[in-house]
Amino acid sequence: MDRTLAQFADSGDDRLVEIAEVTGGGPIAWRLREIGFCRGTRVRFVRRAPLGDPAMYELHGATISLRRSEARRIRVRPAVP
Amino acid sequence: MTELVRLGRAAPARRPARIAILGAPNSGKTTLFNALTGHRAKAGNYPGVTVDRREGDLHARFTEVPVRLIDLPGVYSLEPQSEDEAVAVRVLRGEFGEPPPDGVVVVLAATTIERALPLIVEAANLGVPLCVALTMIDELKARHGEIDVKALGAALGVPVLGVVGNRGLGIDDLGALLAASSDWAPSAALRGPAVADTPEQRFDWAYGMLERCRRKVPRTDHWTRRLDRFLLHPVLGPTVFLAFVALFFQAIFTWATPAMDLLSGLMDGLADWLLAVLPDALWTRLLADGVIRGVGAVIVFLPQIVFLFTVILFLEGCGYMARAAFVVDRLMGWAGLEGRCFLALLSSYACAVPGIMATRTIPSERDRLTTILVAPFATCSARLPVYTLLIAAFIPADPVFGPFTWQGLTLGGLYFLGTAAALVSAAIFQRGLRRGASLPFYLELPPFRLPRPSDILLGVWDRAKMFLRRAGTIILCVSIVLWFLLNLPRRAADPELGAAANQQAILEGSYAASLGRLIEPVFAPMGFDWRINVGLVASQAAREVMVSTLAQIYAHEDEAGEGLGGVLAGADERSGEPVLSRPSALALLVYFAFAMQCVSTLAVIRRETGKWRWPAFTFVYMTGLGWLGAWVTFLIATAAGA
Numbered sequence: 001m002d003r004t005l006a007q008f009a010d011s012g013d014d015r016l017v018e019i020a021e022v023t024g025g026g027p028i029a030w031r032l033r034e035i036g037f038c039r040g041t042r043v044r045f046v047r048r049a050p051l052g053d054p055a056m057y058e059l060h061g062a063t064i065s066l067r068r069s070e071a072r073r074i075r076v077r078p079a080v081p
Numbered sequence: 082m083t084e085l086v087r088l089g090r091a092a093p094a095r096r097p098a099r100i101a102i103l104g105a106p107n108s109g110k111t112t113l114f115n116a117l118t119g120h121r122a123k124a125g126n127y128p129g130v131t132v133d134r135r136e137g138d139l140h141a142r143f144t145e146v147p148v149r150l151i152d153l154p155g156v157y158s159l160e161p162q163s164e165d166e167a168v169a170v171r172v173l174r175g176e177f178g179e180p181p182p183d184g185v186v187v188v189l190a191a192t193t194i195e196r197a198l199p200l201i202v203e204a205a206n207l208g209v210p211l212c213v214a215l216t217m218i219d220e221l222k223a224r225h226g227e228i229d230v231k232a233l234g235a236a237l238g239v240p241v242l243g244v245v246g247n248r249g250l251g252i253d254d255l256g257a258l259l260a261a262s263s264d265w266a267p268s269a270a271l272r273g274p275a276v277a278d279t280p281e282q283r284f285d286w287a288y289g290m291l292e293r294c295r296r297k298v299p300r301t302d303h304w305t306r307r308l309d310r311f312l313l314h315p316v317l318g319p320t321v322f323l324a325f326v327a328l329f330f331q332a333i334f335t336w337a338t339p340a341m342d343l344l345s346g347l348m349d350g351l352a353d354w355l356l357a358v359l360p361d362a363l364w365t366r367l368l369a370d371g372v373i374r375g376v377g378a379v380i381v382f383l384p385q386i387v388f389l390f391t392v393i394l395f396l397e398g399c400g401y402m403a404r405a406a407f408v409v410d411r412l413m414g415w416a417g418l419e420g421r422c423f424l425a426l427l428s429s430y431a432c433a434v435p436g437i438m439a440t441r442t443i444p445s446e447r448d449r450l451t452t453i454l455v456a457p458f459a460t461c462s463a464r465l466p467v468y469t470l471l472i473a474a475f476i477p478a479d480p481v482f483g484p485f486t487w488q489g490l491t492l493g494g495l496y497f498l499g500t501a502a503a504l505v506s507a508a509i510f511q512r513g514l515r516r517g518a519s520l521p522f523y524l525e526l527p528p529f530r531l532p533r534p535s536d537i538l539l540g541v542w543d544r545a546k547m548f549l550r551r552a553g554t555i556i557l558c559v560s561i562v563l564w565f566l567l568n569l570p571r572r573a574a575d576p577e578l579g580a581a582a583n584q585q586a587i588l589e590g591s592y593a594a595s596l597g598r599l600i601e602p603v604f605a606p607m608g609f610d611w612r613i614n615v616g617l618v619a620s621q622a623a624r625e626v627m628v629s630t631l632a633q634i635y636a637h638e639d640e641a642g643e644g645l646g647g648v649l650a651g652a653d654e655r656s657g658e659p660v661l662s663r664p665s666a667l668a669l670l671v672y673f674a675f676a677m678q679c680v681s682t683l684a685v686i687r688r689e690t691g692k693w694r695w696p697a698f699t700f701v702y703m704t705g706l707g708w709l710g711a712w713v714t715f716l717i718a719t720a721a722g723a
Contacts, residue, residue, distance in 0.1 A: 027162070028521045033280035034158050035523055036196045040281065050315040051411035054420075056526060060195035060284075061226070061298040065407045065420070065524040 005037075006071035009045045009055045016042050017076040024073045032070060036060045042079050097138070097147035098262050099180075101173060103204055104188030105197040106155030107527050109216040111135075112246035113188060114152040117143070117256055121539055125397040126527050127406075127424065128155060132165040132441040134172050143256025150259070151182060154442075157196075159203040164441035164449075173207055184210045184262035186255075191221040191228055191243070192299050192528070198290060199283035201237065205271035212240040212265055214255055219245045220528070226299025233294040238268030247533060305400075305528040312404060319408070329392055330496070331489030333385055333469065334478070340384035341469075345644060348377030352636075363568075370636045371564030372557065378632030378645060379552050379625045382466035383545060389462055390544040391537060393431055398532025402427060406524055416504040417511030419443070419522035422452040426503060429459035430496075431544075433682045437689055451510045453689055454699055457682050458503035458675070460496045462548070463624040467673050468495055470628055474646030475666040491670075498674045502706065551623065559619055559626045560633065566593035567615075567633060584637050603708075607672075607715045608665040620678050627673070635660075664718035668711040676707025 002020055019041045022029045036059050037043070046056040046063065054067040104110045106128030115122055118137035124130060131154045139148035153172060154165035161167040168177075175181030185204050189197045194215070204211055215230055234241035240258055244251035312318050352373040359365040396402055405427065406420040413423050421443045429436025436456045443449040460468075469492075476491045569592055574583045588594060596618065597611025604614055612634045620627040628645075635648045643651070649661050661669070677683070683696040690696075 030280070031162065032521050032523075034160075036284070038280045038284060041284070047309075047313060049407050049410060050313065050318050051408070053411050053414065054407065054522075054524075056313075056407070058301065060193065062193040062196055063301070063526040063528075065410070065526055067410065067414070067419075067522055070521045070523070 002075045002077050004072050005043065005045075005057070005066075005074040005076050006068045008076055009048065009057075009068075009071060012045075014045050016044050016079040018042050018079040020075040020077045022074050028070070029073060032074065035064070036062070037066075037074055043076065097149040098184065099149045099151060099182045100139075100184045100186055100259055100262055101151045101153055101182040102188055103153055103169065103173065103185050103200070104155060105157055105190070105193070105200065107525060108155065108188045108190040108193075108197060109246050110152055110155065110188045113214060113216060113244065113252075113255075114150060116246050116249055116252045117259070118150055121543065122152065123540065124536075125402070126400040126530050126532070127397065127403040128442075128525055128527075130397075131155065132168075132438055134168055134177070139256060139259055143253065144260035146260060148260055148262070156200070158200060159207075163444040168441075173204070173209070181207070182209060184212070184259075184265060186212050186214050186259060188214050188216055191215045191218045192224065192226065193525075194228065194296070195284070195287060195291065195298070198287035199280070201239075202271060202283060202286065205268060208267075210262060210265035210267060211271075212258055212262075213237065213242070215241060215243045216246055218243040219248070219250070220302075220530075221299050224299035224302050224528075225297070227295055227297035228291075229294040231294075233290070236290045236293040238266075238271060240265060247536070302528040308529050309404070312401070313408065322405075322408070326496075327485060327489065327493055330493040331485050333388060333465075333492060334473065334486070334488045335484070337384040337388050338473070341381050342644075344381040344383065345377075348373060348381060352377070366568070367561070367564050370633055371560055374636050375560035375564065375629040375633045376552050376557050378628045379466055379556050380549065382469060382625075382628075383548065385465050385469055386462055386548045387541055387545055389465065390431065390541045394537045394540040394544075395532060398530070398536060400527045400529045403524060403526050407526060410522075410524075412504065416507040418448055418452065418507055419445075420524045421522065422448055422507075425452050426456055426459055429456040429461060432461050432463070433457045433459065433679065434685045437682070437685050440689065447511070447514050450690065450695070451507050451514065453686055454510060454695065455503040455506045457677055457679065457699065457703060458499045458506065460499040460674070461624075461679075463679065464495075464673055466625050466628045467620075468492055468670065470631075470646055471649070471666050471670055474650040475661075475663050495670060495674050498671070502675055506702075551625070555623050556626055556629055559622050560629045563593065563615070563619055563630055564633060566596070567591045581637050588634065607668040607711045608662055609669070613661065613665075613669065617672075617678075622680055624673065624678050664715045667718045668715040671714040672707045672711035674707070675703055675710050677703035 008017055019037055019039055021039055022032050022037060041059055044058040046058055048055045054065045055071065056063055056065050102110045102114055107126065111122050111124035111131050114120065114135070114137065115124065117139055119140045120137045122135055131152060133154065135152040137150050137152070139150055151172060153169040156166045156169045159170050159173070161170045171177045173181060173185065187201050187204055201211065201213065215228070215233070221228065230241055230243045242251055242255050242258060244255050246252070312321065352369040355369040355373065356365065402424065406423045409423060410420045413419060425436050425439040425443065428439050433456050436459065437453050440449045440452045440456070443452060472488050472491050476488045478486045478488050480486050481490060568587055570590070572587060572590065575586070578586070593615045594611055597614040600614050600618070601611060604617065609617070612631070615634065616627045616630040619630045631649065632645050635645060638648050651660060652658065653660050677700045683700060686696040686699055687693060
């Protein structure tokens with residue numbers, strides 16, 4: 001079952017997930033894919049900022065902060081072990 | 082054809098080979114550039130420190146032929162989305178009014194190579210010979226990651242070297258490699274089918290390459306994990322941050338003041354000594370009162386400046402700045418801004434000029450303009466001497482809680498005032514300006530790294546030199562001009578009166594006094610007299626000039642030896658009224674928090690926006706707000722009986 005990365009972070013689940021797709025198209029989606037949020041990438045939610053947004057994610061060995069508005073465009077599914 | 086082009090390029094003999102340094106943000110390009118050239122360009126542990134192209138020659142110990150290195154702003158890809166990225170791409174394509182570079186060294190951080198490797202493919206597409214510098218290999222090992230550097234070179238078909246920029250490991254080999262750039266062969270592995278057009282294909286290609294060199298992704302650094310758990314904790318994090326900031330402001334008074342008093346005594350002693358030793362002539366007074374006392378009054382704040390920059394450079398070097406951006410991103414969101422705007426604002430706390438230049442990392446034109454317009458509200462280091470002088474004189478040093486006194490809290494309050502003004506103005510402008518194309522905000526959070534003490538010392542030394550240079554140029558010039566304005570026209574000394582009273586008469590009848598009285602109606606509501614007005618006019622050149630001007634005006638009233646602050650807070654010798662009342666002093670502080678009083682900032686706003694209307698607008702709205710804020714403060718303070 002697909003969820004958005006934002007929903008996944010909201011649930012506080014820190015298991016690995018895999019990115020299914022980046023929706024919406026346009027330059028925003030393209031840039032998100034370019035910095036590593038692209039299909040097949042494994043992502044782990046780390047923590048939320050003290051004020052609730054943005055959230056920290058680990059992917060490709062790096063830690064990246066992303067706002068909820070962007071995380072909503074990313075659909076994820078449980079990672080195949 | 083290629084041969085001809087090659088010959089054509091090589092023909093103007095002795096032209097140095099030009100090598101561009103390309104890499105993702107925060108991959109260590111500038112550290113490498115400094116190690117290779119012996120320069121001391123500012124590097125920091127957060128993305129976007131370099132916003133412009135920077136050139137330097139490869140140090141002579143690596144090469145016999147001249148090699149010019151070009152340090153570029155960090156890019157994630159060669160499809161630019163912000164001004165600083167566009168600079169990098171234009172240099173590489175030879176669209177910068179100069180030919181494209183003869184070679185490119187792609188800097189990859191060994192710890193985050195997965196995300197950076199696709200950049201090589203794009204660089205190879207430019208047709209320029211490549212080599213790769215793999216930085217941070219020590220950190221990779223420490224975090225239990227692995228990579229076979231030789232195998233990576235074989236897989237990519239280009240020379241690859243592992244280096245540790247800040248400790249100089251592998252730098253000799255890299256220097257030798259850069260000196261021999263004409264030997265770099267074009268890579269077959271990076272051509273043709275390897276060139277992929279979607280990000281997914283590029284990453285697939287990158288992982289394919291990395292599989293061939295036994296890549297093991299590093300674990301999150303142990304210390305970073307622990308520190309983050311603490312510093313980014315919903316309750317502990319902000320508490321620790323606020324406590325730290327409060328302690329910092331307090332320390333400016335409790336720790337830096339003894340050093341400042343020492344300097345202040347030295348300056349006064351020097352001025353008195355000159356007056357005693359040299360013949361009593363006009364130029365002696367110019368030297369003693371105008372130059373030594375005037376400029377000296379600013380120089381005594383050197384300890385505060387050194388302290389401020391030691392803290393700022395440590396925070397930048399260790400990686401806390403990116404975390405601060407992460408923590409307050411929500412607040413920035415309310416103001417309609419994103420985290421990169423915050424990083425630009427943050428550097429404005431040192432000085433608005435580099436802060437405004439740092440807005441080049443902001444992709445959205447509208448966000449960038451807003452950040453430029455509000456950045457001068459950030460409490461820059463030039464405000465610090467004025468704040469410290471007035472707070473030490475007018476705010477009691479009574480303890481409030483633990484080590485904190487009213488003085489430290491007032492200083493913190495002024496920093497808060499500047500920050501609040503910046504955020505509220507940003508929120509207003511963002512609603513007023515046309516909405517531009519929006520781009521995602523993402524921020525890479527680097528692992529915590531312990532900055533080397535020598536880096537911090539060198540950085541602080543550079544900032545101290547800059548402060549002294551400012552004192553020796555702009556502040557010196559304004560002080561000399563003011564000395565003449567304060568001492569002309571001359572009048573015959575009245576033998577009935579003492580020397581001090583005669584000096585007083587000259588001052589009261591000077592051109593500067595006339596000027597100060599002329600604008601008295603403007604600042605009368607806050608209770609500023611002509612002396613403060615002269616200081617306000619002079620400080621339009623630079624804020625510190627306020628201090629040097631007051632030091633000159635009151636040079637001869639300090640008979641008790643209580644210093645400039647003491648004179649200001651004391652009573653006028655003749656009228657017995659206070660020189661500056663406490664409500665007026667508070668009003669003056671607020672005026673300095675808001676008003677635009679910096680020629681360099683206006684000039685850089687003009688340069689970065691390309692239009693005169695933005696510096697004009699900034700001047701009017703900030704100074705207007707300064708006047709209004711000062712007036713309201715005066716009314717409230719008077720009503721409260723302060």
